Amino acid sequence: MIETFKNEVAEGLNSTPKTLPSKYFYDKKGDALFVEIMNLPEYYLTRSELDIFKNKTQQLINAIDLKPNTYFELIELGAGDGLKTKKLLDLLDKQNFVFDYFPIDISANSLNLLEEDLASTYPNVSVKKKQGDYFEVLASLKNSNKPKVILFLGSNIGNMNDQLAKQFIHNLGKNLQHGDKLVLGVDLIKPKEIVLPAYNDNKGITAKFNLNLLNRINNELKGNFDLKQFKHQPEYNEKEGIAKSFIVSKKNQHVEIKALKKTYNFTKGEKIHTEISRKYNDSIIKNIISNTQLTIEHKIMDSKAYFADYILTRS
Structure with a gap:
């Protein structure tokens, strides 16, 4: 490193x-x-996406098309402290979904803190932390042939220019199989104020x-x-x-x-x-995924329409 x-x-x-x-x-x-x-x-981004995960959790689950009795792997790229994801984990746990949660992060410190927190808060949730490069970890998980839901939240994709983002999503799609889902959280274009x-x-x-x-x-x-x-x-x-x-x-x-x-x-x-x-809008997202086998299925926004979680499906 x-x-x-x-x-x-x-x-x-x-x-x-x-x-x-x-x-x-x-x-x-x-x-x-x-x-x-x-x-x-001043930092509206976390609150905006948290609004979605807190108040539209069931809508997210329905949009991802999850079934309680069908096992899947929930994989989060850049998990951080898991603030938003905990809202999703909470409802999945209460509704007896069968899944493993794979938080992936470059920071071992963040992963260790998240693992400790989840062990006490959601003891029934299976957590399998993975430190390292997203694609190396995804490649290792690809061979499982299990249904996958990828979370890439916080507008982390916005830390790339559009060319790099297109390549990133293309590479991400190559690590997914037919029917796998990607929840892509992005900050929407807004005034400078x-x-x-x-x-x-x-x-x-x-x-x-x-x-x-x-x-x-x-x-x-x-x-x-x-x-x-x-x-x-x-x-x-x-x-x-x-x-x-x-x-x-x-x-x-x-x-x-x-x-x-x-x-x-x-x-x-x-x-x-x-x-x-x-910052994004529909046309920019469509351009970003144009060279992939991913299609937009749903778009869920927070109450102020500052932020959106796009639900993409691998065809």
């Missing part, structure tokens, strides 16, 4: 413009900061989350980033429906990363692109 981190940091900082992968937000400190972000008043504060909260938690990437480089790759000399900067293009996060250098400066055996120069105002957060 450390070699991959090292290689991807080197690749990003050697690029023009500079970039850093958003997946490295999530170490132990990053996990805790993101939990704080999800509870912020709603979107931008979600990535720039008044308490500065999102800024700490973004800058924690530099902290990780300092700790794990022996870098000497002075976090006080960099700032968090979000931007949102309402017409495109794309929000981006940047780390911006406050002055001309040099940063050494010993593990990479290199010193990087930053000019005042220079940006490091760390995250994209795509």
